[in-house]
Amino acid sequence: MKKEIIPLLICILLLLYSIGITLWTDHILNYKHYIGIVLIGVSTILHFKNKKLFVYVFGLTLILGIISIIDIYYWSIAFNIGPINFNPIFLALLITFLVLNKKQLNEMFPEKKLTEQDLTDKNLKTERLIEVYQRKFQSKPESELKSIADENSGYVNEAKTAAQRILKTKNVL
Incomplete structure (x- = not known):
């Protein structure tokens, strides 16, 4: 197993834990969680089918999570800067994703060479x-x-x- 999958695995584990908590307690998932489940599911499929598209979709998923449009954890963790909520879980996952996928990102977005x-x-x-x-x-x-x-x-x-x-x-x- 390659290290590039670690952020995706963390997302999957958080989702599974959240689903388990909601099944055995009185917590309920909202639309943000359902969108998060769909996007993480799509990202998981793309990781194995199309790496380039995976990077785009998973990166977008993490960015949507940072600004609290989606969620994957049953307990909402966020801090505010003005009217915008930021989710530190997604921020940490995005940083990890960028560090671990640096090689692939450099291949996808090479430096522009001067003609x-x-x-x-x-x-x-x-x-x-x-x-x-x-x-x-x-x-x-x-x-x-x-x-x-x-x-x-x-x-x-x-x-x-x-x-x-x-x-x-x-x-x-």
């Missing part, structure tokens, strides 16, 4: 910004340009590059 066009656009934008700084710094004295070009000056890299270029054209660097 050649994106890189060209970024370089063009940087070059235009350097040119703006060059026009702005053209009338500054050499001492001020040297302080701008200094690595620890606090100016953005484009401003430093512009100051360095102006100093090079004045044969100072």
